[in-house]
Amino acid sequence: MRRALWLAVATLLACAGSASAQEKFKFALNWFAVGDHAAYWVALDKGYYKAKGLDVTLENSKGSGDSIAKVDTGRADAGLADAAVVIASKARGTTIKIVGMVFDKTPLNIFSLKSKPLAKPKDLEGATLGSPPGDAQRQMFPAFAKLNHIDASKVKWVNIEPAAKIAALAEKRMDGVADYTTGLPLYEKAAGKGNIVMMPWANFGFDLYSMSIMASEKTMKERPKALKAFLEASYMGWRDVMADPKAAMVIFKKRVPEIDVDTIYANMLMGLDLMKTKQYAEHGIGSIDDKRMCASVDLVNTYMGLPKKVDCKDVYTKDFYTKVDMPK
Amino acid sequence: MTKLNAFGHRYWPTIALFIALLAAWQIAVSFSGIREYLLPSPLSVWHALWHGDVAWSQHLWVTTWEIVGAFLMAAGVGVLLGTAIAWSPMLANALVPFLVFVNTLPKVAVAPLFLIWMGYGIFPNMLMGALIGFFPVVINTAVGLSQVEADMLDLGRVFNAPQWKIFLKIRIPNALPYILSALKITATAAVVGAIVGEFVASQKGLGYVIVTTQSSMNTSVAFAALIWISIVGLVLYGIVVLLARLWAPWAEGAD
Numbered sequence: 001m002r003r004a005l006w007l008a009v010a011t012l013l014a015c016a017g018s019a020s021a022q023e024k025f026k027f028a029l030n031w032f033a034v035g036d037h038a039a040y041w042v043a044l045d046k047g048y049y050k051a052k053g054l055d056v057t058l059e060n061s062k063g064s065g066d067s068i069a070k071v072d073t074g075r076a077d078a079g080l081a082d083a084a085v086v087i088a089s090k091a092r093g094t095t096i097k098i099v100g101m102v103f104d105k106t107p108l109n110i111f112s113l114k115s116k117p118l119a120k121p122k123d124l125e126g127a128t129l130g131s132p133p134g135d136a137q138r139q140m141f142p143a144f145a146k147l148n149h150i151d152a153s154k155v156k157w158v159n160i161e162p163a164a165k166i167a168a169l170a171e172k173r174m175d176g177v178a179d180y181t182t183g184l185p186l187y188e189k190a191a192g193k194g195n196i197v198m199m200p201w202a203n204f205g206f207d208l209y210s211m212s213i214m215a216s217e218k219t220m221k222e223r224p225k226a227l228k229a230f231l232e233a234s235y236m237g238w239r240d241v242m243a244d245p246k247a248a249m250v251i252f253k254k255r256v257p258e259i260d261v262d263t264i265y266a267n268m269l270m271g272l273d274l275m276k277t278k279q280y281a282e283h284g285i286g287s288i289d290d291k292r293m294c295a296s297v298d299l300v301n302t303y304m305g306l307p308k309k310v311d312c313k314d315v316y317t318k319d320f321y322t323k324v325d326m327p328k
Numbered sequence: 329m330t331k332l333n334a335f336g337h338r339y340w341p342t343i344a345l346f347i348a349l350l351a352a353w354q355i356a357v358s359f360s361g362i363r364e365y366l367l368p369s370p371l372s373v374w375h376a377l378w379h380g381d382v383a384w385s386q387h388l389w390v391t392t393w394e395i396v397g398a399f400l401m402a403a404g405v406g407v408l409l410g411t412a413i414a415w416s417p418m419l420a421n422a423l424v425p426f427l428v429f430v431n432t433l434p435k436v437a438v439a440p441l442f443l444i445w446m447g448y449g450i451f452p453n454m455l456m457g458a459l460i461g462f463f464p465v466v467i468n469t470a471v472g473l474s475q476v477e478a479d480m481l482d483l484g485r486v487f488n489a490p491q492w493k494i495f496l497k498i499r500i501p502n503a504l505p506y507i508l509s510a511l512k513i514t515a516t517a518a519v520v521g522a523i524v525g526e527f528v529a530s531q532k533g534l535g536y537v538i539v540t541t542q543s544s545m546n547t548s549v550a551f552a553a554l555i556w557i558s559i560v561g562l563v564l565y566g567i568v569v570l571l572a573r574l575w576a577p578w579a580e581g582a583d
Contacts, residue, residue: 065543073366092365092545130529134543158448159536160529164440168529171444304544 022055023226028067028079031162032060033259035182035268036102036211037080038252043237045251052229063162065089065134068214072096077219078230083209084136084300087315091306095217098293098316100231100286102211103274107180108137108144108201111169111187117197118176121148121204127175130160130168136210137178137201143303144206166190180210182274185266209296213286220320228320235285235324242272242285243327276326284323288316368548376552382537384556391522391534392560394450398457398518399564403511406462410469410507414499420470431463435521439528448529457521461514468510472503505579508572515568519561534560 029037040058043049049056059076061067067079068086072094086098110129112118118127121144131138138157145152160168160177169177170190176199179187187196201208213234219227241248249265279289294312301309336343350370356362357369364372376382409427413420439456446452476499484494526535534553541549572579 063543065545069366072363089365089545093363094365132543133540139544156531158529158531159539160443160448161440161527161539164443164528167440167444173443173447173529 022050022053023223025049025054025056025078025226025230026059026076027056027230028059028061028070028076030061030064030067030080030082030211033252033256033264035264035266036271037256038248038264038268039237039241040234041237041255042240042248042251043233045255046237046240048233048236049230052233054226054229054233056230063132063134068094068096071214071216071219074216074218077223078213078215078227080211081214082136083212083296084139084304085134086212086214087297087300087310088139088304088306090310090314091308096214097217097220097314098209098212098214098288099220099227099318099320100213100235101209101288102213102286103209103271104277104279105274106202106206106208106210107182107271107274108140108178108206108208108210109181110137110176110178110199110201111183112176112197112199113169113172113191114195114197115172116175118199119197121145121150121199123199124176125150125154128156128158129176129178130158130165130174131178132162132165133159135178136208139304140206140208140299143299144201144204147205182267182270184270185263189260189263207292207295208299209288209293215320220317224320228322231286231320232322232324235322238275238285239324239327241268242275245269245272281326284321285326287321287323288318365545365547368551372548373551373555376548377555380549380552382541382549382552387532387534387537387553388556388560390450390532391526391557394453394522394525394533395457395518395560395564397450397454398461398521399511399514401454401458402461402514402518403465405458406465406510406514407469407507409462410466411473413466413470414473427463427466430459435460435524439524442525443529448531453522453525453530453533456525457518460521460524461517464510464513464517465507468506469503472506473499476502501576504576505572508568508576508579511568511571512565515564516561518564519557523557 027040029040037058040056044056044058059070061070061079064081064085067076067081068089070076071079071081072089078099080102083098083101086094086096089096110118110124112123112127118124124145137144141155141157142152145155158174160174165177165179166183166187167190168174169187181198181200184196184198188194213231215227245265245268249261249268252264252268253259253261275285279287283289293316297310297312297315300306354370357367368376377384409423413423435456438459442452442456446455473495480498480502481494484498489497522533523535523538526533527539530536530539534557537553538550541547541553
């Protein structure tokens with residue numbers, strides 16, 4: 001009888017405890033639904049966040065600049081953003097830090113049409129390329145040009161808004177468009193399968209950290225446990241996506257009904273290719289390599305015309321990272 | 329009273345308000361510790377206007393051309409359509425619903441389509457501005473041409489004036505204040521349209537500057553570009569007001 005009573009009290013306490021321990025945590029995704037967001041929906045759906053006491057909300061944004069501003073001003077606790085944009089924002093006074101990586105290999109790339117292919121860096125001379133001004137390709141182009149001995153001044157850049165990228169290329173309004181390699185399925189949908197040519201910068205000696213998870217100073221100082229828990233649960237979501245992409249897609253579609261399953265699935269698989277690397281296999285999904293991070297910071301410092309130099313140590317921290325192994 | 333005195337007498341409340349707002353802005357920024365990239369101080373914007381390394385004259389030239397072209401197109405097409413509507417009830421029935429439909433289309437959604445159909449550059453942006461600004465001109469032209477005092481029309485009949493003469497001597501002068509009033513709205517709309525076009529795709533222009541500097545969080549330069557845009561809009565508006573004073577002085581009430 002007494003045992004039953006103790007059990008009841010314990011259960012009651014546990015329930016009360018977990019109810020009050022469900023902290024709210026807002027995560028700002030970098031864009032509308034794309035393949036590499038699936039992991040977080042999977043972690044949410046499978047209760048990984050809940051098991052760690054987090055009540056997570058996933059929110060769309062209008063690009064890395066937007067997600068950075070949200071996190072920096074406290075409208076979100078953590079978010080996704082391109083590492084180059086994070087580094088540049090440090091020079092403008094943000095106090096965010098990168099706490100984990102998403103893509104390990106760089107997805108930077110230039111798409112062109114088969115009718116006028118831009119397959120080698122030299123092809124870019126004399127071409128007109130479209131890109132939103134904030135995109136990493138646009139900012140980093142001088143570095144890429146230098147590395148591949150092409151005359152950057154012979155390449156014409158046109159500002160276009162992100163939503164107009166695919167149509168602009170498909171309708172031949174420009175020769176090439178700068179976009180992540182993972183976007184291939186979306187471009188093929190518009191221009192026809194087999195009509196798109198890629199120029200992945202990773203194939204031409206360029207290395208730069210790209211999509212990453214960042215958090216604000218406030219989150220890191222005031223809610224370190226929550227941040228650590230969030231990261232671990234998120235990488236567990238990534239692990240599940242890698243182990244069974246199809247199942248992950250089902251969850252993604254369930255949570256975000258407006259996505260086009262076929263296109264986003266192909267998009268997601270290409271993203272996974274950028275993560276099945278030696279670094280992640282050895283040190284865990286999303287692990288940051290110090291040397292490469294500082295090399296990325298150097299590139300940004302040199303080529304992005306910032307008002308002041310950014311120190312590598314200020315940009316990232318491994319304090320909140322927990323190793324989650326890649327599935328075999 | 330000298331001209332300067334008269335000017336000061338008339339506009340001192342505006343100037344005082346302007347200065348007060350600037351002061352409040354500077355104080356807010358200095359004491360709230362708000363980040364530079366969210367709200368720059370008036371001083372940093374001033375600095376960006378005169379010392380920044382933006383080729384202002386080049387961008388100003390492009391955007392001004394787009395705005396002027398948009399304005400002239402909107403005015404021309406607007407007056408033509410308005411006249412057609414006032415002239416023939418059949419045309420009115422055919423055209424008005426269609427024009428209302430075009431006017432209600434969100435231009436931000438249409439802009440990417442312009443990029444696909446016409447590419448990027450000065451002309452598509454002119455067209456965008458014209459598209460936003462033509463409707464008030466159409467309506468006001470039609471109203472101005474048809475809503476004439478019955479006495480005036482009787483006067484024309486008394487003199488056995490032919491239709492075209494009535495149109496020229498009575499209807500058009502009657503419509504002028506209406507048209508000029510609409511053109512004030514068109515001046516603003518032309519600015520909006522040109523910038524919307526530049527946001528979607530551009531290589532030069534003040535909208536281009538805003539998009540580029542916003543993405544690198546260089547907000548003070550973006551603000552400076554906004555100031556230039558307002559100046560262009562104000563100048564255009566001022567020109568319309570002057571024209572109104574010249575061509576339809578009898579209708580100038582409070583302005």
